[in-house]
Amino acid sequence: MDVKFNNRDPVYVQVIRHFKEQIAKGIFEPGQEIPSRRELANQLKINPNTVQRAYKEMEEQGLIFTEGNLPSRISKDELVLKSVREELIIEAVETFVYSVRSINVPLQEALNLVKDKYEGEKQ
Amino acid sequence: MIEVKEVSKGFGRKKVLNGVSFTAEKGKITSLIGINGVGKTTIMKAIMNLIPINRGEIFIDGEKLSEKSYEKITFIPDAITLLPQMRIGEAFIFMADFYDSWNEERANELLQFFKLKKSDRISELSKGNTAKVNLLLGLALDVDYILMDEPFSGIDIFSREQIANVFTSHLIEDRGVIITTHEINDIEHLIDKVVLLDNGVVLKEFETEEVRENEGKSVIDVMREVYRA
Numbered sequence: 001m002d003v004k005f006n007n008r009d010p011v012y013v014q015v016i017r018h019f020k021e022q023i024a025k026g027i028f029e030p031g032q033e034i035p036s037r038r039e040l041a042n043q044l045k046i047n048p049n050t051v052q053r054a055y056k057e058m059e060e061q062g063l064i065f066t067e068g069n070l071p072s073r074i075s076k077d078e079l080v081l082k083s084v085r086e087e088l089i090i091e092a093v094e095t096f097v098y099s100v101r102s103i104n105v106p107l108q109e110a111l112n113l114v115k116d117k118y119e120g121e122k123q
Numbered sequence: 124m125i126e127v128k129e130v131s132k133g134f135g136r137k138k139v140l141n142g143v144s145f146t147a148e149k150g151k152i153t154s155l156i157g158i159n160g161v162g163k164t165t166i167m168k169a170i171m172n173l174i175p176i177n178r179g180e181i182f183i184d185g186e187k188l189s190e191k192s193y194e195k196i197t198f199i200p201d202a203i204t205l206l207p208q209m210r211i212g213e214a215f216i217f218m219a220d221f222y223d224s225w226n227e228e229r230a231n232e233l234l235q236f237f238k239l240k241k242s243d244r245i246s247e248l249s250k251g252n253t254a255k256v257n258l259l260l261g262l263a264l265d266v267d268y269i270l271m272d273e274p275f276s277g278i279d280i281f282s283r284e285q286i287a288n289v290f291t292s293h294l295i296e297d298r299g300v301i302i303t304t305h306e307i308n309d310i311e312h313l314i315d316k317v318v319l320l321d322n323g324v325v326l327k328e329f330e331t332e333e334v335r336e337n338e339g340k341s342v343i344d345v346m347r348e349v350y351r352a
């Protein structure tokens with residue numbers, strides 16, 4: 001696991017974002033065990049208190065759950081997991097729309113470019 | 124918690140600390156930041172009662188430092204204090220004689236972690252490895268608080284990474300750490316709290332995640348603001 005952290009967003013927010021991306025990509029599967037607070041801090045080279053905070057927040061959002069003393073796991077709730085993917089897509093699209101709109105690109109032109117670029121990148 | 128309250132210290136006519144106050148909590152990593160000569164090391168020595176202070180008070184878990192405190196708090200200076208002709212194994216024996224809190228098991232674990240050998244003579248180690256031995260001797264004590272003076276200075280990038288890894292491991296877990304540095308880059312994501320010093324006073328004390336969250340600023344952003352103001 002390798003994550004590039006920026007210095008201006010709270011690290012715990014960046015950790016949550018990383019988890020959401022892994023969930024959206026299907027790398028983290030429903031019910032999958034996640035690293036302990038200490039393991040993750042060590043892998044990502046960040047403060048264990050920060051990981052603790054990220055886990056607490058994700059627990060509140062229902063992204064992960066913990067039963068008793070067992071390791072935490074990714075939620076099994078398909079609805080929650082689906083909404084994570086949607087949230088990331090909408091966020092990305094909004095950013096894109098905001099940028100092209102600010103330089104007055106017509107919708108059709110933007111869409112064509114998206115199509116070309118998307119397919120081009122894939123090959 | 125370590126509480127430093129209105130501490131002043133002068134050497135001759137020169138005032139080094141001029142009413143310094145801050146706290147460092149257990150389970151958190153607090154970084155004292157400032158350019159050379161602002162009194163970072165003096166603060167650590169004052170906390171350890173290695174130098175007398177002129178004014179102010181220092182409490183460790185609500186109590187003033189006493190003989191017993193040295194089993195609870197340790198200071199890792201920026202240069203190793205043991206005799207250079209000692210082998211690492213001999214340094215272990217020396218430490219075990221001196222401190223009840225010496226944890227041989229942890230010392231051996233650290234030895235492996237840093238890839239050092241007991242038969243190595245301190246005087247024959249590279250600068251980076253000497254720094255690691257120095258750190259090892261402090262970390263192997265079962266103390267609640269660890270003060271580290273410039274653990275990263277003059278060390279190559281790989282050794283720095285190795286040392287930074289210690290901070291995210293169980294070797295530090297739940298202890299209170301105060302670390303001085305002028306190289307924030309290595310540890311920006313590791314520290315909980317920052318105390319910015321200048322001319323013997325605390326300019327600002329803040330939690331790193333809080334300023335990122337509330338102000339969208341990195342530690343370096345805050346430093347720029349504070350020092351260039």
